[in-house]
Amino acid sequence: MDYMLKPEDFVGVTFWIISVSMVASTAFFFLEANSVSKHWQTSVRVAGLVTLIAAVHYYYMRDVWVSTGESPTVYRYIDWLLTVPLQMIEFYLILAAVGAATAGIFWRLLIGTLIMLVGGFMGEAGYINSTVGFIIGMAGWIYILYEVFAGEAAQASAASNSQGMKTAFNSLKWIVSIGWSIYPIGYFLGYLSGAGADPSTLNWVYNLADYINKIAFGVIIWAAAKSDTAKA
Numbered sequence: 001m002d003y004m005l006k007p008e009d010f011v012g013v014t015f016w017i018i019s020v021s022m023v024a025s026t027a028f029f030f031l032e033a034n035s036v037s038k039h040w041q042t043s044v045r046v047a048g049l050v051t052l053i054a055a056v057h058y059y060y061m062r063d064v065w066v067s068t069g070e071s072p073t074v075y076r077y078i079d080w081l082l083t084v085p086l087q088m089i090e091f092y093l094i095l096a097a098v099g100a101a102t103a104g105i106f107w108r109l110l111i112g113t114l115i116m117l118v119g120g121f122m123g124e125a126g127y128i129n130s131t132v133g134f135i136i137g138m139a140g141w142i143y144i145l146y147e148v149f150a151g152e153a154a155q156a157s158a159a160s161n162s163q164g165m166k167t168a169f170n171s172l173k174w175i176v177s178i179g180w181s182i183y184p185i186g187y188f189l190g191y192l193s194g195a196g197a198d199p200s201t202l203n204w205v206y207n208l209a210d211y212i213n214k215i216a217f218g219v220i221i222w223a224a225a226k227s228d229t230a231k232a
């Protein structure tokens with residue numbers, strides 16, 4: 001086994017860059033949480049927890065990739081299983097900060113997340129046919145999209161009169177739709193489009209997606225918190 005990163009290993013380089021970026025983002029979010037108003041602090045800290053959990057997993061995933069050239073599927077999905085529900089909690093917290101959250105919103109987002117990840121994992125790990133796994137995963141994602149664009153969460157956000165919350169909620173909607181769409185694209189390119197599995201494409205696309213959806217996601221929340229704090 002060879003654990004050294006090679007210059008021609010492009011996917012390996014993306015694993016390294018993201019490992020370190022996750023660590024730096026974690027420090028940033030935890031430090032900055034102290035300088036925003038009280039009801040935003042939990043949201044900014046949860047963003048820091050997401051990048052912290054991802055940082056730990058990225059170090060392991062990177063080792064799997066650099067030493068074997070195989071997809072670190074188990075670590076990847078354990079990471080997602082912890083971080084995606086935390087991001088769903090983030091939606092809930094943003095609504096809760098202005099008193100607009102309900103338990104139903106939280107449970108529906110969580111159920112959608114579980115269906116999406118279980119379907120994806122079963123398909124990637126070979127427990128079920130990869131097309132079937134893809135379809136189950138897509139169904140879970142569409143359920144989440146419905147909740148944030150048209151369901152109770154969307155209505156609660158629209159009815160609120162906090163501008164900071166509305167801005168944050170709207171940005172999060174774009175993350176969950178456009179930002180998250182990179183994941184099914186990665187799965188499609190990795191398993192369904194070519195002759196066989198393509199772990200290189202799969203992993204660099206997933207890595208790019210995590211970079212955007214964990215770090216940019218946190219930055220959006222931090223920016224909304226900052227501007228709301230400045231106004232108060």
Ligand SMILES: *C/C=C(C)/C=C/C=C(C)/C=C/C1=C(C)CCCC1(C)C
Nearest residue numbers: 083120137138141180183184187213
């Ligand atoms: C921090 C990690 C995040 C935000 C991970 C998000 C993962 C997804 C949105 C995955 C979605 C999938 C589908 C919509 C269908 C195919 C299977 C998945 C799991 C790749």
